Amino acid sequence: MRAWQDEEKKLKDRNSVRKGRSSRHLRTPYDVLEQLLMEGPLQTSVHVCHENGRWMSKLPEKLWDIPLYNLSLPGSHDTMTYCLDKNSAVSGNESKLVEILNKFMPCIVRPIIMKWSITQVLTVTEQLEAGVRYLDFRIAHKANDPSMNLYFVHMVYTTVVVQDILWEVLKWLETHPQEVVILACRNFDGLNKKLHCHLIACIKEIFQCKLCPRNVVPTLRTMWQHGYQVIVSYEEDVEVEKHCELWPAIPYWWGNRTSTHALIQYLERMKRMGRPEKFFVAGINLTENLRYILLHPFGSLKDMTLRSLPCLKIWVRQQYPGAQKECINIIAGDFIGNDDFVRDVIELNTKINPPLDCHSKAAGTNNISFSAL
Structure with a gap:
């Protein structure tokens, strides 16, 4: 337990430096209150498995001719929330009540917003290195901003602009030429x-x-063979039609549930209805609501997520990739550096046993069978 706490402390110190404020130098009452509200009782380690950085290139040749939408791919939900700006305005998509409360009681409301908005602590490069291949980019333009700068958003805006992160993804891809990334x-x-x-x-x-x-x-x-490494899913049909490089929006199975049991029930119901033909995401992320926050005044989305991981781990390990009705494709979660989530999703591909003639154009999409682990 001591080792876990030491690793968590290192992570907090590193994130504090990124945001330009060390937890050892709390200068204002706001900083002190924020520190108290943001710290939760549940501690855990966050680790990056660097062996997963090139997992696609290490897949057996029998899987090279199966479409990526019939493989199992790890994803991160709300990828960019590790760099939310605690001083930014609240997103225009949020309720007026939240905006008013944040305006008149910022020292209380803002820390609460932050601890229920942050879903990741690893940087985008660290997530890719950990094996994530689906990045969930929520893009926005700040109201009354005369510039062309675009940011990522989840309740509040990020400290980084979209363009810089795209360059960061490119830099990583150039050193990992056989890895493929989906940008949603x-x-x-x-x-x-x-x-x-x-x-x-x-x-x-x-x-x-x-x-x-x-x-x-x-x-x-x-x-x-073609040097392709990026699939861009774009949630705006009019723009997709204009550009052959853009893919349609990828469906996301969002349970909007506060309990693990209810979330798993939702995902199983969606599976029984049948998977989409191409890419889709099964989101194993829990979602808080006002009632849940009021019942857990000192909780956070991180606490909520980490407590759900043991049950969700069991569900993930029971899944199968493939083209059949109840098969999965992308599985996305919060705090992906915790537990063995990414590794478990990648290892689902070992269940695929393609037919011997999978090198033909039509192979692998309708006749995939499964073998037990």
Whole structure:
């Protein structure tokens, strides 16, 4: 337990430095109150398994001709919340009540907002190195901001701009030439046509020939042969139609549940209804509501998530990738550096036993069988 606490302390110190404020130098009553409210009773370690940084390149050849939407891929929910700006305005998507309370009682409301908004603590590079291959980008433009700067958002805006993170992803991909990343661009709070054009132009400029067109069947063999490493899902149909490099919005199974049991029931019900034909996400992230927050005044989304992991781990390990009705594809979660979530999702691919003729164009999509682990 002592070792876990030491690792957690190191992580907190590192994040404090990133945000330009060390926990050893609390200068104002606001900082002191924020420190008290943000600290929760549950401590755990966060570790990055660097062996997962090149897991796609290490998959057996029998899986190279199976479309990525029939493989099991780890994802992070609300990828960019590790760098939320505690001093930013509340997103325009939030309720007026939250905005009013934050305006008149910021020293109380803002720490509460922060501890229920942060879903990740690893940077985007650390998440990729940990094995995450689906990044959930909630993109927004700040109200009354005359610039073209775009940010990520979850209740509040991030300290970093979207363009810088896209360059960071590219830098990682250049050192991992056989890994493929899915960027799910969503939300688009405050984006008009001009800003959409700006964002898409940035995506094209940064990734260039690494972008996989949506008319390609994205198997690993095909991606490697053409040098494709990025699939961009864009949640704006009008823009998707204009650009062959953009893929349609990827469905996300969001349970919107506060209990693990209810979330698993929801996911099982969605499976019985049948999986989408191509990419889709099963979200194993719990979601708080006002009643839950009031009943857990000293809790946080992190506490809520970590307590659910043992049960969710069992559910994840029972899943199968593939094209059949009840198969899964992307599984996304919060605080992905905790527990063995990423490893468990990757290892689901060992259950796939493709037919011998999977090298043919039609193979692997309708006749995948499963073998026990």
